[in-house]
Amino acid sequence: MKYAGLLVMPAGFFLSIAALILFHAAAPRLIFVLCGLAVEAMGLAVAVRGHMEESRSHRP
Amino acid sequence: MTTGAISPMTDSVFALTLALLLLAPLAIAGLALVNTGLGRSRAAAQSILGSLGIVAVAAIVFAAVGAAFTGSPEGARHSFLLAGKSWSWLGAGPWLLGGLNSDSPQNQLMLLFEFLAVALTAMIPWGSGAERLRLTSGCAATALLSALFFPLIAHWTWGGGWLKQLGANFGLGAGFLDGGGAAAVHLLGGLSALTVVWIAGPRKGKFPKEGLATAMPGHNAVFVLFGCFLALAGWMAWNVAGAVLWLHAPSSALAGTAVNTLLSASAALVASFAVTRIRFGKPDASICANSWMAGLVASSACAGLILPDAALLVGLVAGLITPLLIELLELAFSLDDPLGSIAVHAGGGLWGILAVGIFAPQTGQLLAQLLGIAALLGLTLPLIYLLFRLLDCVLPFRVNAEGERIGVDLHELGSSAYPEFVIHSDDSRQ
Numbered sequence: 238m239k240y241a242g243l244l245v246m247p248a249g250f251f252l253s254i255a256a257l258i259l260f261h262a263a264a265p266r267l268i269f270v271l272c273g274l275a276v277e278a279m280g281l282a283v284a285v286r287g288h289m290e291e292s293r294s295h296r297p
Numbered sequence: 298m299t300t301g302a303i304s305p306m307t308d309s310v311f312a313l314t315l316a317l318l319l320l321a322p323l324a325i326a327g328l329a330l331v332n333t334g335l336g337r338s339r340a341a342a343q344s345i346l347g348s349l350g351i352v353a354v355a356a357i358v359f360a361a362v363g364a365a366f367t368g369s370p371e372g373a374r375h376s377f378l379l380a381g382k383s384w385s386w387l388g389a390g391p392w393l394l395g396g397l398n399s400d401s402p403q404n405q406l407m408l409l410f411e412f413l414a415v416a417l418t419a420m421i422p423w424g425s426g427a428e429r430l431r432l433t434s435g436c437a438a439t440a441l442l443s444a445l446f447f448p449l450i451a452h453w454t455w456g457g458g459w460l461k462q463l464g465a466n467f468g469l470g471a472g473f474l475d476g477g478g479a480a481a482v483h484l485l486g487g488l489s490a491l492t493v494v495w496i497a498g499p500r501k502g503k504f505p506k507e508g509l510a511t512a513m514p515g516h517n518a519v520f521v522l523f524g525c526f527l528a529l530a531g532w533m534a535w536n537v538a539g540a541v542l543w544l545h546a547p548s549s550a551l552a553g554t555a556v557n558t559l560l561s562a563s564a565a566l567v568a569s570f571a572v573t574r575i576r577f578g579k580p581d582a583s584i585c586a587n588s589w590m591a592g593l594v595a596s597s598a599c600a601g602l603i604l605p606d607a608a609l610l611v612g613l614v615a616g617l618i619t620p621l622l623i624e625l626l627e628l629a630f631s632l633d634d635p636l637g638s639i640a641v642h643a644g645g646g647l648w649g650i651l652a653v654g655i656f657a658p659q660t661g662q663l664l665a666q667l668l669g670i671a672a673l674l675g676l677t678l679p680l681i682y683l684l685f686r687l688l689d690c691v692l693p694f695r696v697n698a699e700g701e702r703i704g705v706d707l708h709e710l711g712s713s714a715y716p717e718f719v720i721h722s723d724d725s726r727q
Contacts, residue, residue: 239495243679250675253668257467258380263661270667277675285630288495292504292631 238290242283249276306403310541310548317538318409324531324593325352325417327524331590332424334520335583335636337513339704340428341714347435351423352416354436358443359415365390366448367411369404370457382466384459388452407455407542413535414482415447421486422493425638426694428500429701430493432709434694441684442489446677450481453672455543460672463665470662473669476546476554477532477539477597479649484673487643490634492682497694499633501701510627513635514583521586532593533558540601550601557600558593561612565592568616576620584620587637591619594645595652603656611652615645 256269306314329348336344359367368374368388375387397405419439426435453460454475464472475481504510515521533555540546540554569588573581592612599611622640626632632639650670654663685694695701700708707713 243682246675246679248675250671253671253675257463257668263664267664267667270664270671273671273675274667277671281674281678289631292499295498 238287239284240287242280242285242287245280245283246277249273249278249280252276305401306406311402311406313551314406314538314541315409317534317541318406318413320534321410321413321531321538323527324535325413325420327526327528327531328417328420328424328590330520330524330527331586332420332427332524332636334517334522334524335424335515335586336427337704338516338715338718339706339713341516341706342712343432343705343709344424344427345714346710347423347430347432348420350432350436351419351439354439355416355419355443356412358440359412359447360394361392362444363415363448364394364408364411365392366445367451368456369400369407370455370461371401371404372456374452374457383462385452385457385462386459387449388456388458403542406538410538410542411451411455414451414478415443417478418442418447418482418486418489421483421638421642422489424636425490425634426493426497427635428705429497429695431692431694431696431705434688434692437688437692438489438493438685438694441688442485445684446485446489446681447481450485450673450677454481454669460665460669463668464659464661468661469665469668470657470659471665473665474544474602474653474657474662475598475650475669476544476601477536479594479598479646480669480673483594483597483642483646484650484670485677487639487641487646488673488678489681489685490638490642491632492678492685493694494632494634494639495682496685496689499631500635501698503633504631510631510633515635518582521583525586525589528590528593529559529562532562532596536597536600539597544601546601553605554601557603557605557608558596560605560608561596561600561615562589562592564609564612565589565595565616565619568613569620572617572620581620584623584637587623587641588616588619591615591641591645594642595649597646598649599653599656602653607652607656611649611656614652615648618644618648 253270253273256266260266333341333344366388368390373389374385376383376385419442423435452458460473463469536558537551537554565588569585570580573584592615595611595615622644623637650666654666
């Protein structure tokens, strides 16, 4: 689960870069970059969740 | 491979910046003291020796490899063309600091700044692994950071890389701005700290099967708070030097940069004092110290670019979010970060980078800052985790069970920091 989350994160980065190349107006660029950051945040949340489950199962 | 050009520096500005950079190691010393004081007495000697070792390894590896990958704004670099624009992704400087003496004075100062920055970056994950991270593993992780990750981010932000070029290539303000290293130092260090905490796991007894996390308070509040004073002196010098080197600030803006640094830290401390007073009935020294550091970290990105009232606001927000983040990471996310490195450096760094976009007058600056955050979070964190995970297979990050039982000072160094004192009974039992 942690690896799945970490794999999602670069997708968010590439989405943000695509915004720069695809759009010239400020508003769609900002929206696209925010979407990219949201994807990264989701990936991070999944990774953190994966860590929590892992650490809970290893508790003494 | 392409090159860029910047305007030369006068002798007086060179002398001032050099003097400031000679004061900047106080920030490193301050952080080392804070890290040592916030850990338990059983790990004090390993913590401070590790800090020194990490500075040494970072300097050697950066001189050998990292400086070449970092490059300089007017030096050679590796670029590719995409959508008709040049994207510089890595520096292509000489190996082993070749040609340093014949380089321009400004480039020499930039290199000195980067040497200090890489040392500070590497000390952040060392702090998060306190009391269970092995000295050799900490040094190996430092070598990776200094050879690969720091040069990559430093080139993007300071060496004329694609993040810095966002202004010229895409009209996004002045490109990504980071005068004092909120991104290349603190956010990168904070993300590395997160991966170290993930890989090394919590300290023994930190998270019992039932109930809340066990409190493991630091052993020396005086170290922690004196470290905050040292850090202030170093940070003021650091931010002013950064403003000269990376933001090309005029001399009229330099005193303001130092004042903004102080205001940001002060507002963070006052906010945290109030939050912990309300939350626990009494102000908490370690959380207040962490908030002070978070205020300094947040000021790293923006002190040279904003007005004093905005600096107060930046510090206030840093002081409010730091105690909440520390509690959230420990209690909700089961992350054992003994020194609050993730909250202070990743949290404070993120907020500082964002604050530049919010308070800077140029249009498009916010977008440039958001892209910088996206690059660091989306690309660097998975890469650091992957390489640190591989490193952990070769050189295990965590000390063995016996080492953790007797404490890393005795286990790794053969003697404790305070040999005349009896080890606390609670420590020896865990």
